[in-house]
Amino acid sequence: MLNSVLWLESTSVLWLQIVIVAIGLGAIVLLAETLYRHSATNSELTRKIVHIGTGNVILLAWWLQIPAWVGISAAIVASAIALLSYYIPILPGINSVGRKSLGTFFYAVSIGVLIAWFCPINQYQYAAIGILIMAWGDGLAGLIGQNFGKHPYKVWGMNKSWEGSVTMAITSYAVSSLILLAVNGSIWQTWLLPIVIALFATTWRKLLKLW
Numbered sequence: 001m002l003n004s005v006l007w008l009e010s011t012s013v014l015w016l017q018i019v020i021v022a023i024g025l026g027a028i029v030l031l032a033e034t035l036y037r038h039s040a041t042n043s044e045l046t047r048k049i050v051h052i053g054t055g056n057v058i059l060l061a062w063w064l065q066i067p068a069w070v071g072i073s074a075a076i077v078a079s080a081i082a083l084l085s086y087y088i089p090i091l092p093g094i095n096s097v098g099r100k101s102l103g104t105f106f107y108a109v110s111i112g113v114l115i116a117w118f119c120p121i122n123q124y125q126y127a128a129i130g131i132l133i134m135a136w137g138d139g140l141a142g143l144i145g146q147n148f149g150k151h152p153y154k155v156w157g158m159n160k161s162w163e164g165s166v167t168m169a170i171t172s173y174a175v176s177s178l179i180l181l182a183v184n185g186s187i188w189q190t191w192l193l194p195i196v197i198a199l200f201a202t203t204w205r206k207l208l209k210l211w
Contacts (some may be wrong), residue, residue, distance in 0.1 A: 014070075017064045018066070020060070021057055021064070021066065024057055025057060025074075031049065031053075032046040032047070032049045032053075033046070044143075047104075048143055051107065051139045052139040052140075054078075055111075055131050055134060055136065056135060058071075058124075058131045059128060061124075062124040062125075062127075062128055068116065068119035068120045071119060072112050072116050075109065075111045075112025076112060078111075079108040079109050082102075082104040082107075083102075083105050086102060086105065110130075111134075114126075114130045115127050118130075129175060129179050129197065132175045132179070133171070133172045133176070133197070136171050136175055137167075137171040137172045137175065137201060138168065140171055141171070142164065144164050145161040145163055145165075146164075148163050165202055168198075168201065168202045169201075172194070172197055172198035172201040173194045173197070173198040176193065177190060177191060
């Protein structure tokens, strides 16, 4: 009897956590689609709202200690929706970027991989670093590069801007150092490791754009 009560309590808590996260994600997508359909907001900006907003959910999941399988399942569903949206305009405000792009699909897949890799071993901080770098770093770099990029250069034939790349590097360092500071405190690794992460993330972003 006691075991049944404990099981019901734990199940109720889990579903409450899932509902909280689902409401947060739904609100972000609804906001983006509303702005796209009922204002002059362009699709690229609404995509960035979703891109950054959904990435931040990892902090909520970390705080609530939501099981990894929930995050992996959500990433699979999001990947499937993004892939379907590539062919059918389900959410035009999120996928209409003036070109055929699987960026949203790969973003969802990457989130699932990071959760599957780090969360089962209770290393949420590294999953959070990877996801938030994709969310804030790539999101802000795209916006800054497109709107304020005055110093272009090319990587394997692709147009980039120094403004966007610097934004990616600075944001990656800030995200990494803040999370490591919160977890490990002010030790030398907290300030040195983010430099390596920022350089890797900035370089890897250029390679990913080749897809």
